[in-house]
Amino acid sequence: MIRIGVLGCGNVGAPLVQLIEAQAPAIEARTGLRLEVATVAVRNLSKDRGIPLPEGLLTRDAHAVVSDPSIDVVVEVIGGIEPARELITTALANGKPVVTGNKELLANVGTELFAAADAAGVDLLFEASVAGGIPLMRALRESLRGEPITRVMGIVNGTTNFILTKMSEEGAEYMAALTEAQALGYAERDPTADVEGFDAGAKTAIIATIAFGAKVVAGDVYHEGISRITAADIAVARRLGYVVKLLGIAEQLPTGEVAVRVHPAMVPVTHPLASVRESYNAVFVEGRAVGSLMFYGRGAGGSPTASAVLGDVIDAAVNLSKGTHGAIGTFGKAVTLPIDETSAEYLLSLDVADKPGVLHAVTGVFARHGVSIRAAEQEGNAPDARLVFITHEAKESAVQATMRELRELDVVRNVGGLLRVIGA
8 A cells, every 4th residue: 555645635636636546446456556645735624625535634734744654655736835845855854755746846946856855765756847747757757868859849838828829810919818818717817927938937947957967947047928929920920831839948059058948939830839729738859869759738737737646656656665766866057058149030020111211221230230131021001011020040149139229220110029930
């Protein structure tokens, strides 16, 4: 019998309790181990959890759970940094394997917790911390452990993908699409973490750490969200053969530096990521030996995430019964490349006065900063018009300098959205 202590019984914890109960006979038949949820720590004992729970299962004392000698495996699904860090550290020190889906914690102090788990000789597993039910972490940690991975790129936030899908397919403006996402439960009342890229940034930090074996924290990730994307930006991208997606990108350069960033990007309609709709997630892994792999599925939601947690619980239980654990290894601090030093193709739109000499003045600014124009077109006519440019590959710092100077031109009414072109 493997007795499990669960910290939290909300969106993930409640379906996890149900899933363990339902799957316990099948798991026992396959592994010889019987899983049982022994106790669940919550803040509020009287809150309706939406599932039937045995009398006496709930407790307010999370510290007692992680210290209880009769608890074999601890599952942390309360989120946040504290008290989660203290509870996990205590559980590990007491020789208990821990399963967590806490992306915020791992993106900030994950490598310290990995070291504590290795020192204690027990597992710290975290499949559910990135991309919900998609088995990405296991693939990076195990199947691709010897692969020279060069880039991991994907859609790792379902809320923003739902919003961008509505804007792309229905022509909705940002606020209308966000309101619908909130009404359907895809977005929080305060959607900042999702729409400004912080959630995706935490996940990208974890991905980079595991993929490249170097410590990357949330603060290393450049964040740019989707709140400034307009229906007009999406329409221009679609006319040019692209779809706009919020991407988390982690790259290891030939120099050994790591570039980690989250921002909206134009993806060619022929790229597999372009067809990922609504709240689904998808991650592209590129390696020098394996080529390109894509992982796709439900990136959020209680049941898919609970499924990922249960997979880790089974691994932890099996390893515990054999007296072993899956060592993660040590991580040196990554040398991260600032966003200004990265390069891409860019789409830039300008609202300008429609009169002679405007195009010459504008293109002169691009030339002065060494930004080469691949394509240009004009929308509309006098008195105002919009110029749309796609550049050849250019350095971010040069493009940003170009935008600053364009804003100073008398003939430029407004410098619109800047979108990077990825995956061409």
